[in-house]
Amino acid sequence: MISELRQTYPAPDQESLEQKCFEALPAEEVGDGGGSFTSFISFITKYFAFIRDVDVSQLLDTHEKLKALLGQASIVLSASTGLIVLPTVISLSRTLSRLAIGLDKRPDLVADLTSREAFVPGDEAGERVTLAEGSANLIREAFKKCASERSGDISGLDGEGRPEGRRIGIYLMANVCLKLFFHCRKLRSAEQIFALIYQQSPPLSLYPAAQRTTFLYYLGRYHFANNHFYRAQLALQAAYNQCHRQATRQRRLILVYLITSNMILGRFPSPQIYQRPEARGLREKFEPLCSAIAKGNIASFRKLTDIDNPSVSWFLHWRILLQIANRCEVLVWRSLARRTFLLSGNLGDAVNKKAPTLDLDDVFVVATFLEKRALGTEARDGANVSTPQKPRVREHTNSIFIFPPTPADTPPAGGDEEELPDGYIDPDLVDCVDPPGPDLPTMETVEAAIASLVDQDLLHGFVSHGQKRFAITGAKNASPLQIGFPNVWMTISAKMDEEVPGWVKEGQTRGGGTVIHLSGARPV
Numbered sequence: 001m002i003s004e005l006r007q008t009y010p011a012p013d014q015e016s017l018e019q020k021c022f023e024a025l026p027a028e029e030v031g032d033g034g035g036s037f038t039s040f041i042s043f044i045t046k047y048f049a050f051i052r053d054v055d056v057s058q059l060l061d062t063h064e065k066l067k068a069l070l071g072q073a074s075i076v077l078s079a080s081t082g083l084i085v086l087p088t089v090i091s092l093s094r095t096l097s098r099l100a101i102g103l104d105k106r107p108d109l110v111a112d113l114t115s116r117e118a119f120v121p122g123d124e125a126g127e128r129v130t131l132a133e134g135s136a137n138l139i140r141e142a143f144k145k146c147a148s149e150r151s152g153d154i155s156g157l158d159g160e161g162r163p164e165g166r167r168i169g170i171y172l173m174a175n176v177c178l179k180l181f182f183h184c185r186k187l188r189s190a191e192q193i194f195a196l197i198y199q200q201s202p203p204l205s206l207y208p209a210a211q212r213t214t215f216l217y218y219l220g221r222y223h224f225a226n227n228h229f230y231r232a233q234l235a236l237q238a239a240y241n242q243c244h245r246q247a248t249r250q251r252r253l254i255l256v257y258l259i260t261s262n263m264i265l266g267r268f269p270s271p272q273i274y275q276r277p278e279a280r281g282l283r284e285k286f287e288p289l290c291s292a293i294a295k296g297n298i299a300s301f302r303k304l305t306d307i308d309n310p311s312v313s314w315f316l317h318w319r320i321l322l323q324i325a326n327r328c329e330v331l332v333w334r335s336l337a338r339r340t341f342l343l344s345g346n347l348g349d350a351v352n353k354k355a356p357t358l359d360l361d362d363v364f365v366v367a368t369f370l371e372k373r374a375l376g377t378e379a380r381d382g383a384n385v386s387t388p389q390k391p392r393v394r395e396h397t398n399s400i401f402i403f404p405p406t407p408a409d410t411p412p413a414g415g416d417e418e419e420l421p422d423g424y425i426d427p428d429l430v431d432c433v434d435p436p437g438p439d440l441p442t443m444e445t446v447e448a449a450i451a452s453l454v455d456q457d458l459l460h461g462f463v464s465h466g467q468k469r470f471a472i473t474g475a476k477n478a479s480p481l482q483i484g485f486p487n488v489w490m491t492i493s494a495k496m497d498e499e500v501p502g503w504v505k506e507g508q509t510r511g512g513g514t515v516i517h518l519s520g521a522r523p524v
Contacts, residue, residue: 005052018045039079043072059099060109063131066096067138074142077166082145086169093139093176100135101183136180136189143173143193147200156202163202170201171211178218190222194502203506213243217254219502224257224323230496233261235503251278259286260320264327266488268294285311293328296336298367301329302374331488333449334458337470338485340366347480348472355461356480358470364446371440443468457491460484 009017021041050069054062070092076085103110110131129137149156149166158164174193181190204212220235236258243251255278259269268290274283292300303309305325315321341358348356450470453459460483461472472484 002051005048009048009052011049011053014045014049017048018042021045021048037081039072039076040081040085043069043076043085046072059103059106063096063099063103063135066092066099067135070096070138070142074138074145077142078145080151083166086146086166089142090169090172090176093142093173096135096139097176097180100132100180104130104132104183130184132180132184133186133189136177136184136186139173139180140177140189140193143170143177144196146170146173147196156200157206161206163206167202170197171204171207171215175211175214175218178215182218182221187222187225190218194219194222198502198504201504203504205506209242209244213239213250216242216503217250219500220254220261221257222502223500224261225319227323227327229261229264229323229327230492231500233258233265234498234500236261248278251276255279255282256318257320260318260324262489263290263293264323264331265492266331285314289324289328293331294335296332296334296339298332298336298370299373301332302371330453330456330458334453334485334488336367336370337363337450337453337459338481341481341484345480348475350476356472356475356484358472358484360443360446360450360463360468360470363450364441364443367441367446375440457486457495458488460486 005017009020018041021044025041025044026037046069050065054065056062070089073085073089073092076082077089146166146169152158152164156163156165156167163170174197177193178190181187181193204215216235216239220232220239223229223235224232236254240251240254240258243254245251255273259273259282262269263286269279269282269286273279274287288300289304291297292304304311305315305321306312312321315324337358340363341356344359344362346354346357346359348354447463447465447468450459451463454461454463454470459470460474461470463470472480475483
Protein backbone atom coordinates (compact mmCIF):
# COMPACT_ATOMS: atom_id res chain seq x y z
CA MET A 1 0.00 0.00 0.00
CA ILE A 2 2.85 2.36 0.79
CA SER A 3 4.39 1.73 -2.63
CA GLU A 4 1.06 2.40 -4.33
CA LEU A 5 0.64 5.65 -2.41
CA ARG A 6 4.11 6.83 -3.40
CA GLN A 7 3.51 6.02 -7.06
CA THR A 8 -0.08 7.24 -7.44
CA TYR A 9 -0.04 10.16 -5.00
CA PRO A 10 3.61 11.19 -4.64
CA ALA A 11 4.60 13.82 -2.11
CA PRO A 12 3.81 16.66 -1.80
CA ASP A 13 0.58 16.01 -3.77
CA GLN A 14 -1.89 16.30 -0.89
CA GLU A 15 -4.90 17.54 -2.85
CA SER A 16 -5.25 14.43 -5.04
CA LEU A 17 -5.00 12.17 -2.00
CA GLU A 18 -7.58 14.20 -0.12
CA GLN A 19 -9.93 14.18 -3.12
CA LYS A 20 -9.65 10.40 -3.35
CA CYS A 21 -10.56 10.04 0.35
CA PHE A 22 -13.59 12.33 -0.05
CA GLU A 23 -14.80 10.26 -3.00
CA ALA A 24 -14.48 6.99 -1.08
CA LEU A 25 -16.03 8.13 2.22
CA PRO A 26 -19.35 9.94 2.86
CA ALA A 27 -19.16 13.40 4.37
CA GLU A 28 -22.84 13.82 5.27
CA GLU A 29 -24.05 14.02 8.88
CA VAL A 30 -24.22 10.75 10.76
CA GLY A 31 -25.11 9.56 14.23
CA ASP A 32 -27.82 10.47 16.69
CA GLY A 33 -25.82 13.37 18.10
CA GLY A 34 -25.02 14.84 14.70
CA GLY A 35 -21.41 15.27 13.73
CA SER A 36 -19.73 14.83 10.38
CA PHE A 37 -17.29 12.52 8.68
CA THR A 38 -15.36 15.54 7.40
CA SER A 39 -12.86 15.48 10.27
CA PHE A 40 -12.55 11.71 9.93
CA ILE A 41 -11.76 12.04 6.22
CA SER A 42 -9.11 14.64 7.05
CA PHE A 43 -7.59 12.21 9.54
CA ILE A 44 -7.56 9.37 6.99
CA THR A 45 -5.86 11.69 4.50
CA LYS A 46 -3.17 12.61 7.05
CA TYR A 47 -2.73 8.98 7.98
CA PHE A 48 -2.05 7.97 4.37
CA ALA A 49 0.30 10.93 3.98
CA PHE A 50 2.10 9.89 7.18
CA ILE A 51 2.78 6.29 6.15
CA ARG A 52 3.80 7.58 2.71
CA ASP A 53 6.27 10.23 3.87
CA VAL A 54 7.58 8.96 7.20
CA ASP A 55 11.26 8.04 7.44
CA VAL A 56 11.85 6.18 10.69
CA SER A 57 15.57 6.90 10.51
CA GLN A 58 14.75 10.60 11.03
CA LEU A 59 13.45 10.38 14.57
CA LEU A 60 12.78 14.08 15.14
CA ASP A 61 10.86 14.45 11.87
CA THR A 62 8.92 11.28 12.66
CA HIS A 63 8.00 12.73 16.05
CA GLU A 64 6.65 15.93 14.52
CA LYS A 65 4.60 14.05 11.90
CA LEU A 66 3.23 11.70 14.56
CA LYS A 67 2.17 14.66 16.73
CA ALA A 68 0.30 16.21 13.81
CA LEU A 69 -1.45 12.90 13.08
CA LEU A 70 -2.43 12.42 16.72
CA GLY A 71 -3.75 15.99 16.87
CA GLN A 72 -6.08 15.30 13.96
CA ALA A 73 -7.16 11.99 15.52
CA SER A 74 -8.04 13.83 18.75
CA ILE A 75 -10.34 16.12 16.79
CA VAL A 76 -12.16 13.08 15.39
CA LEU A 77 -12.31 11.58 18.90
CA SER A 78 -14.46 14.45 20.17
CA ALA A 79 -17.17 13.82 17.54
CA SER A 80 -20.10 11.49 18.07
CA THR A 81 -18.32 8.94 15.89
CA GLY A 82 -15.10 9.25 17.91
CA LEU A 83 -15.30 5.74 19.29
CA ILE A 84 -14.24 4.50 15.84
CA VAL A 85 -10.76 5.99 16.19
CA LEU A 86 -10.26 5.34 19.92
CA PRO A 87 -8.03 2.25 19.40
CA THR A 88 -6.00 4.23 16.85
CA VAL A 89 -5.61 7.18 19.25
CA ILE A 90 -4.40 4.84 21.98
CA SER A 91 -1.89 3.19 19.65
CA LEU A 92 -0.59 6.52 18.35
CA SER A 93 -0.31 7.88 21.90
CA ARG A 94 1.78 4.92 23.04
CA THR A 95 4.08 5.22 20.04
CA LEU A 96 4.46 8.97 20.52
CA SER A 97 5.22 8.46 24.21
CA ARG A 98 7.99 5.95 23.55
CA LEU A 99 9.47 8.12 20.82
CA ALA A 100 9.36 11.28 22.97
CA ILE A 101 11.09 9.55 25.89
CA GLY A 102 13.70 8.11 23.56
CA LEU A 103 14.41 11.52 22.03
CA ASP A 104 14.53 13.13 25.46
CA LYS A 105 17.40 10.79 26.29
CA ARG A 106 19.26 11.89 23.14
CA PRO A 107 20.09 15.59 23.63
CA ASP A 108 22.32 15.50 20.55
CA LEU A 109 19.27 14.88 18.36
CA VAL A 110 17.08 17.59 19.88
CA ALA A 111 19.74 20.27 20.39
CA ASP A 112 18.48 22.37 17.47
CA LEU A 113 14.87 21.97 18.55
CA THR A 114 15.73 22.98 22.11
CA SER A 115 17.14 26.28 20.91
CA ARG A 116 13.88 27.00 19.09
CA GLU A 117 11.46 25.84 21.76
CA ALA A 118 8.37 27.92 22.16
CA PHE A 119 7.47 29.49 25.48
CA VAL A 120 4.29 28.66 27.32
CA PRO A 121 1.60 31.16 26.22
CA GLY A 122 0.70 33.64 28.94
CA ASP A 123 3.56 32.61 31.19
CA GLU A 124 5.56 35.68 32.08
CA ALA A 125 8.30 33.54 33.57
CA GLY A 126 8.94 32.09 30.12
CA GLU A 127 8.91 28.44 31.11
CA ARG A 128 9.99 26.24 28.23
CA VAL A 129 7.97 23.23 27.16
CA THR A 130 10.24 20.28 26.54
CA LEU A 131 9.67 17.80 23.74
CA ALA A 132 8.38 15.13 26.15
CA GLU A 133 6.08 17.58 27.93
CA GLY A 134 4.69 18.88 24.65
CA SER A 135 3.84 15.32 23.64
CA ALA A 136 2.21 14.70 27.02
CA ASN A 137 0.08 17.83 26.68
CA LEU A 138 -1.19 16.63 23.30
CA ILE A 139 -2.03 13.18 24.65
CA ARG A 140 -3.74 14.81 27.65
CA GLU A 141 -6.21 16.50 25.30
CA ALA A 142 -7.23 13.09 23.97
CA PHE A 143 -7.54 11.83 27.56
CA LYS A 144 -9.85 14.71 28.46
CA LYS A 145 -12.17 13.78 25.61
CA CYS A 146 -12.35 10.22 26.91
CA ALA A 147 -13.06 11.39 30.46
CA SER A 148 -15.67 13.96 29.40
CA GLU A 149 -17.87 11.40 27.58
CA ARG A 150 -21.51 12.38 28.10
CA SER A 151 -23.34 9.75 26.08
CA GLY A 152 -25.02 6.75 27.71
CA ASP A 153 -25.91 6.35 31.35
CA ILE A 154 -24.77 8.95 33.88
CA SER A 155 -22.74 6.26 35.66
CA GLY A 156 -20.71 5.67 32.51
CA LEU A 157 -21.62 1.95 32.47
CA ASP A 158 -23.57 -0.16 30.03
CA GLY A 159 -26.27 -2.68 30.86
CA GLU A 160 -23.69 -5.26 31.94
CA GLY A 161 -21.95 -2.87 34.32
CA ARG A 162 -18.91 -2.21 32.09
CA PRO A 163 -17.54 1.15 30.93
CA GLU A 164 -19.03 2.27 27.64
CA GLY A 165 -18.17 4.71 24.89
CA ARG A 166 -14.94 6.66 25.08
CA ARG A 167 -14.77 5.93 28.82
CA ILE A 168 -13.17 2.63 27.85
CA GLY A 169 -9.93 4.49 27.16
CA ILE A 170 -9.79 6.67 30.29
CA TYR A 171 -7.11 4.74 32.16
CA LEU A 172 -5.21 3.67 29.04
CA MET A 173 -4.77 7.32 28.02
CA ALA A 174 -4.17 8.44 31.61
CA ASN A 175 -1.34 5.94 32.07
CA VAL A 176 0.39 7.13 28.88
CA CYS A 177 0.12 10.76 30.06
CA LEU A 178 1.36 9.94 33.55
CA LYS A 179 4.37 8.07 32.17
CA LEU A 180 5.45 11.19 30.28
CA PHE A 181 4.68 13.64 33.07
CA PHE A 182 6.66 11.61 35.60
CA HIS A 183 9.51 11.30 33.11
CA CYS A 184 9.77 15.09 32.78
CA ARG A 185 8.91 15.63 36.48
CA LYS A 186 5.73 17.65 35.95
CA LEU A 187 3.71 16.63 39.00
CA ARG A 188 1.40 19.62 38.67
CA SER A 189 0.26 18.34 35.28
CA ALA A 190 -0.15 14.83 36.72
CA GLU A 191 -2.37 16.30 39.43
CA GLN A 192 -4.83 17.45 36.76
CA ILE A 193 -5.09 13.88 35.46
CA PHE A 194 -5.92 12.50 38.92
CA ALA A 195 -8.41 15.28 39.66
CA LEU A 196 -10.32 14.73 36.41
CA ILE A 197 -10.46 10.97 36.96
CA TYR A 198 -11.66 11.43 40.55
CA GLN A 199 -14.52 13.60 39.30
CA GLN A 200 -15.64 11.83 36.14
CA SER A 201 -14.33 8.27 35.91
CA PRO A 202 -16.19 5.01 36.61
CA PRO A 203 -14.69 2.85 39.41
CA LEU A 204 -11.16 1.65 38.76
CA SER A 205 -12.08 -1.95 39.62
CA LEU A 206 -14.12 -2.22 36.39
CA TYR A 207 -11.01 -1.93 34.23
CA PRO A 208 -8.44 -4.63 33.37
CA ALA A 209 -5.74 -5.53 35.90
CA ALA A 210 -2.90 -4.11 33.80
CA GLN A 211 -4.56 -0.69 33.66
CA ARG A 212 -5.38 -0.78 37.38
CA THR A 213 -1.84 -1.71 38.39
CA THR A 214 -0.18 0.95 36.25
CA PHE A 215 -2.55 3.69 37.40
CA LEU A 216 -2.21 2.81 41.10
CA TYR A 217 1.59 2.81 40.75
CA TYR A 218 1.61 6.36 39.40
CA LEU A 219 -1.01 7.45 41.94
CA GLY A 220 1.13 6.05 44.75
CA ARG A 221 4.22 7.81 43.42
CA TYR A 222 2.29 11.07 43.17
CA HIS A 223 1.19 10.91 46.81
CA PHE A 224 4.71 9.84 47.79
CA ALA A 225 6.18 12.91 46.09
CA ASN A 226 3.65 15.09 47.95
CA ASN A 227 4.57 13.55 51.34
CA HIS A 228 1.24 11.71 51.75
CA PHE A 229 2.95 8.47 52.65
CA TYR A 230 -0.06 6.64 54.08
CA ARG A 231 -2.06 7.28 50.93
CA ALA A 232 0.99 6.30 48.89
CA GLN A 233 1.36 2.94 50.61
CA LEU A 234 -2.35 2.19 50.17
CA ALA A 235 -2.13 2.75 46.41
CA LEU A 236 1.24 1.03 46.05
CA GLN A 237 0.15 -1.97 48.12
CA ALA A 238 -2.91 -2.42 45.91
CA ALA A 239 -0.73 -2.09 42.79
CA TYR A 240 1.73 -4.66 44.14
CA ASN A 241 -1.04 -7.12 45.04
CA GLN A 242 -2.61 -6.86 41.57
CA CYS A 243 0.63 -6.97 39.59
CA HIS A 244 1.29 -10.31 37.87
CA ARG A 245 3.86 -12.46 39.65
CA GLN A 246 5.89 -12.90 36.49
CA ALA A 247 6.17 -9.13 35.95
CA THR A 248 9.31 -8.96 38.09
CA ARG A 249 10.54 -5.62 36.77
CA GLN A 250 7.20 -3.89 37.38
CA ARG A 251 6.84 -5.45 40.84
CA ARG A 252 10.32 -4.18 41.72
CA LEU A 253 9.41 -0.64 40.66
CA ILE A 254 6.41 -0.75 42.96
CA LEU A 255 8.25 -2.45 45.82
CA VAL A 256 10.99 0.20 46.11
CA TYR A 257 8.47 2.97 46.82
CA LEU A 258 6.25 0.67 48.89
CA ILE A 259 9.11 -0.25 51.23
CA THR A 260 10.17 3.39 51.54
CA SER A 261 6.62 4.56 52.33
CA ASN A 262 6.22 1.91 55.00
CA MET A 263 9.63 2.70 56.51
CA ILE A 264 8.60 6.33 56.96
CA LEU A 265 5.39 5.12 58.62
CA GLY A 266 7.34 2.91 61.03
CA ARG A 267 6.70 -0.47 59.38
CA PHE A 268 9.84 -2.27 58.21
CA PRO A 269 10.01 -5.06 55.59
CA SER A 270 10.07 -8.63 56.83
CA PRO A 271 12.85 -11.10 55.90
CA GLN A 272 10.38 -12.93 53.64
CA ILE A 273 9.99 -9.84 51.46
CA TYR A 274 13.71 -9.77 50.67
CA GLN A 275 13.56 -13.39 49.48
CA ARG A 276 11.23 -12.60 46.58
CA PRO A 277 12.72 -12.32 43.06
CA GLU A 278 11.72 -8.68 42.63
CA ALA A 279 13.46 -7.75 45.92
CA ARG A 280 16.90 -9.00 44.90
CA GLY A 281 19.55 -6.60 46.20
CA LEU A 282 17.11 -4.50 48.27
CA ARG A 283 18.19 -6.00 51.60
CA GLU A 284 21.66 -4.43 51.28
CA LYS A 285 20.05 -1.02 50.69
CA PHE A 286 17.25 -0.91 53.24
CA GLU A 287 18.27 -3.20 56.09
CA PRO A 288 21.13 -0.99 57.42
CA LEU A 289 18.74 1.98 57.46
CA CYS A 290 16.05 0.00 59.27
CA SER A 291 18.61 -1.14 61.83
CA ALA A 292 19.85 2.40 62.45
CA ILE A 293 16.28 3.68 62.85
CA ALA A 294 15.27 0.89 65.23
CA LYS A 295 18.35 1.40 67.41
CA GLY A 296 18.21 5.20 67.39
CA ASN A 297 21.76 5.25 66.05
CA ILE A 298 22.08 8.80 64.74
CA ALA A 299 25.70 8.25 63.72
CA SER A 300 24.89 5.29 61.46
CA PHE A 301 21.81 7.03 60.07
CA ARG A 302 23.83 10.14 59.18
CA LYS A 303 26.53 8.10 57.45
CA LEU A 304 24.03 6.01 55.51
CA THR A 305 22.30 9.13 54.18
CA ASP A 306 25.52 11.10 53.65
CA ILE A 307 26.22 12.12 50.07
CA ASP A 308 29.59 10.33 50.19
CA ASN A 309 28.03 6.97 51.02
CA PRO A 310 28.31 4.48 48.13
CA SER A 311 24.60 3.60 48.34
CA VAL A 312 23.40 7.19 48.10
CA SER A 313 23.59 7.23 44.30
CA TRP A 314 21.07 4.37 44.25
CA PHE A 315 18.65 6.26 46.51
CA LEU A 316 19.09 9.40 44.40
CA HIS A 317 18.32 7.41 41.26
CA TRP A 318 14.99 6.34 42.76
CA ARG A 319 14.41 9.86 44.20
CA ILE A 320 13.80 8.62 47.73
CA LEU A 321 16.88 9.92 49.54
CA LEU A 322 15.44 13.20 50.83
CA GLN A 323 12.26 11.53 52.06
CA ILE A 324 14.28 8.94 53.99
CA ALA A 325 16.79 11.43 55.37
CA ASN A 326 14.17 13.95 56.53
CA ARG A 327 11.17 11.83 57.53
CA CYS A 328 12.95 8.87 59.09
CA GLU A 329 15.03 11.15 61.32
CA VAL A 330 11.89 11.62 63.42
CA LEU A 331 11.81 7.87 64.05
CA VAL A 332 15.53 7.86 64.88
CA TRP A 333 14.94 10.40 67.65
CA ARG A 334 12.03 8.35 69.00
CA SER A 335 14.17 5.20 69.14
CA LEU A 336 17.01 7.16 70.72
CA ALA A 337 14.69 8.42 73.47
CA ARG A 338 13.32 4.91 73.99
CA ARG A 339 16.74 3.29 74.33
CA THR A 340 17.90 6.06 76.65
CA PHE A 341 14.84 5.43 78.80
CA LEU A 342 15.75 1.72 78.96
CA LEU A 343 19.25 2.62 80.17
CA SER A 344 18.62 5.48 82.57
CA GLY A 345 14.89 6.17 82.77
CA ASN A 346 13.04 6.49 86.07
CA LEU A 347 10.26 3.88 86.19
CA GLY A 348 8.28 5.96 88.68
CA ASP A 349 6.24 4.84 91.70
CA ALA A 350 2.57 4.01 91.24
CA VAL A 351 1.98 3.96 95.03
CA ASN A 352 3.30 7.48 95.51
CA LYS A 353 1.81 8.62 92.20
CA LYS A 354 5.16 9.43 90.62
CA ALA A 355 5.13 9.18 86.86
CA PRO A 356 7.95 7.48 84.94
CA THR A 357 10.33 10.11 83.60
CA LEU A 358 13.23 10.49 81.25
CA ASP A 359 15.98 13.02 81.95
CA LEU A 360 16.52 15.10 78.80
CA ASP A 361 20.12 15.69 79.85
CA ASP A 362 20.75 11.99 79.25
CA VAL A 363 19.22 12.23 75.78
CA PHE A 364 21.35 15.31 75.10
CA VAL A 365 24.57 13.53 76.10
CA VAL A 366 23.82 10.48 73.94
CA ALA A 367 22.69 12.57 70.96
CA THR A 368 25.80 14.76 71.11
CA PHE A 369 28.06 11.72 71.31
CA LEU A 370 26.41 10.12 68.29
CA GLU A 371 26.42 13.34 66.25
CA LYS A 372 30.14 13.77 66.92
CA ARG A 373 30.72 10.21 65.84
CA ALA A 374 28.79 10.92 62.63
CA LEU A 375 30.86 14.05 62.00
CA GLY A 376 34.11 12.25 62.74
CA THR A 377 34.98 14.52 65.66
CA GLU A 378 35.64 14.04 69.35
CA ALA A 379 35.86 16.43 72.26
CA ARG A 380 39.44 17.31 73.19
CA ASP A 381 40.06 20.20 75.50
CA GLY A 382 36.73 21.71 74.58
CA ALA A 383 37.48 21.75 70.83
CA ASN A 384 36.27 19.62 67.97
CA VAL A 385 39.16 17.91 66.19
CA SER A 386 38.78 16.01 62.94
CA THR A 387 39.96 12.41 63.01
CA PRO A 388 41.87 10.69 60.22
CA GLN A 389 38.99 8.29 59.71
CA LYS A 390 36.60 11.13 58.87
CA PRO A 391 38.49 14.21 57.74
CA ARG A 392 35.48 15.77 56.06
CA VAL A 393 33.35 17.82 58.46
CA ARG A 394 30.03 19.44 57.69
CA GLU A 395 30.46 23.20 57.47
CA HIS A 396 28.01 26.00 57.97
CA THR A 397 26.34 27.20 54.77
CA ASN A 398 27.75 30.71 55.23
CA SER A 399 31.27 29.36 54.77
CA ILE A 400 30.84 29.46 50.98
CA PHE A 401 30.77 33.27 51.19
CA ILE A 402 33.82 33.60 53.46
CA PHE A 403 37.41 33.16 52.27
CA PRO A 404 40.42 33.02 54.59
CA PRO A 405 42.89 35.95 54.61
CA THR A 406 45.85 35.69 52.30
CA PRO A 407 49.13 34.78 54.05
CA ALA A 408 51.64 37.64 54.17
CA ASP A 409 54.38 35.71 52.35
CA THR A 410 52.15 34.74 49.37
CA PRO A 411 53.46 36.38 46.16
CA PRO A 412 51.02 38.26 43.91
CA ALA A 413 49.43 36.08 41.24
CA GLY A 414 49.82 38.54 38.34
CA GLY A 415 53.00 40.46 39.12
CA ASP A 416 53.71 43.55 41.18
CA GLU A 417 50.67 45.49 39.98
CA GLU A 418 48.16 42.85 41.11
CA GLU A 419 47.61 42.21 44.78
CA LEU A 420 45.53 39.49 46.33
CA PRO A 421 42.80 40.77 48.65
CA ASP A 422 43.32 40.17 52.31
CA GLY A 423 40.40 37.75 52.44
CA TYR A 424 36.89 38.41 51.20
CA ILE A 425 33.64 38.55 53.17
CA ASP A 426 30.30 39.07 51.53
CA PRO A 427 28.87 42.49 52.53
CA ASP A 428 25.76 40.86 54.00
CA LEU A 429 27.95 38.85 56.39
CA VAL A 430 30.37 41.52 57.56
CA ASP A 431 28.92 41.74 61.07
CA CYS A 432 28.16 38.03 61.38
CA VAL A 433 30.00 35.78 63.78
CA ASP A 434 32.09 33.08 62.14
CA PRO A 435 30.56 29.60 62.44
CA PRO A 436 32.14 27.92 65.48
CA GLY A 437 32.32 24.47 63.87
CA PRO A 438 30.10 21.45 63.26
CA ASP A 439 26.39 21.78 63.90
CA LEU A 440 25.92 19.77 67.13
CA PRO A 441 22.70 19.34 69.14
CA THR A 442 21.83 21.70 71.95
CA MET A 443 19.45 21.21 74.83
CA GLU A 444 16.91 23.29 72.93
CA THR A 445 17.26 20.90 70.00
CA VAL A 446 16.59 17.91 72.24
CA GLU A 447 13.58 19.58 73.91
CA ALA A 448 12.16 20.51 70.52
CA ALA A 449 12.62 16.95 69.20
CA ILE A 450 10.91 15.35 72.21
CA ALA A 451 8.09 17.93 72.19
CA SER A 452 7.55 17.28 68.48
CA LEU A 453 7.31 13.54 69.10
CA VAL A 454 4.75 14.18 71.85
CA ASP A 455 2.74 16.42 69.51
CA GLN A 456 2.72 13.67 66.86
CA ASP A 457 1.56 11.11 69.48
CA LEU A 458 4.74 9.10 68.94
CA LEU A 459 5.49 9.67 72.65
CA HIS A 460 2.74 9.56 75.27
CA GLY A 461 3.28 12.12 78.00
CA PHE A 462 4.48 15.70 78.39
CA VAL A 463 7.73 17.67 78.61
CA SER A 464 8.62 19.62 81.74
CA HIS A 465 10.79 22.42 80.39
CA GLY A 466 11.64 23.63 83.87
CA GLN A 467 12.94 20.26 85.07
CA LYS A 468 14.21 19.17 81.62
CA ARG A 469 12.36 15.87 81.86
CA PHE A 470 9.85 13.91 79.82
CA ALA A 471 7.08 12.37 81.93
CA ILE A 472 5.00 9.39 80.81
CA THR A 473 1.31 9.57 81.70
CA GLY A 474 -1.23 6.75 82.00
CA ALA A 475 1.28 4.06 83.00
CA LYS A 476 -0.31 3.22 86.34
CA ASN A 477 -1.32 -0.33 85.47
CA ALA A 478 0.81 -0.94 82.41
CA SER A 479 4.41 -0.98 81.26
CA PRO A 480 5.85 2.56 80.97
CA LEU A 481 7.71 1.43 77.87
CA GLN A 482 4.53 0.37 76.07
CA ILE A 483 2.51 3.38 77.17
CA GLY A 484 5.19 6.03 76.70
CA PHE A 485 6.49 4.76 73.38
CA PRO A 486 3.47 3.50 71.38
CA ASN A 487 3.85 1.58 68.12
CA VAL A 488 4.55 4.06 65.32
CA TRP A 489 2.59 2.30 62.58
CA MET A 490 -0.49 1.75 64.74
CA THR A 491 -0.40 5.35 65.94
CA ILE A 492 -0.24 6.82 62.45
CA SER A 493 -2.70 4.42 60.81
CA ALA A 494 -5.28 5.05 63.56
CA LYS A 495 -5.45 8.70 62.49
CA MET A 496 -5.89 7.99 58.77
CA ASP A 497 -8.82 6.90 56.62
CA GLU A 498 -8.79 4.59 53.62
CA GLU A 499 -9.76 7.21 51.04
CA VAL A 500 -7.09 7.98 48.45
CA PRO A 501 -7.84 11.05 46.28
CA GLY A 502 -7.65 10.01 42.65
CA TRP A 503 -8.72 6.42 43.28
CA VAL A 504 -12.39 5.90 42.36
CA LYS A 505 -13.75 2.90 44.24
CA GLU A 506 -17.01 0.98 44.17
CA GLY A 507 -19.81 2.59 46.13
CA GLN A 508 -18.67 6.18 45.81
CA THR A 509 -19.91 8.78 43.42
CA ARG A 510 -17.55 10.62 41.13
CA GLY A 511 -16.26 13.90 42.45
CA GLY A 512 -15.30 13.71 46.08
CA GLY A 513 -16.34 10.26 47.22
CA THR A 514 -19.67 11.30 48.79
CA VAL A 515 -22.28 8.51 48.85
CA ILE A 516 -25.91 9.64 48.66
CA HIS A 517 -28.52 7.17 49.92
CA LEU A 518 -31.98 7.65 48.38
CA SER A 519 -33.78 4.80 50.16
CA GLY A 520 -35.62 7.19 52.48
CA ALA A 521 -36.26 9.95 49.96
CA ARG A 522 -39.88 11.06 49.51
CA PRO A 523 -41.40 11.70 46.05
CA VAL A 524 -41.84 15.35 45.12
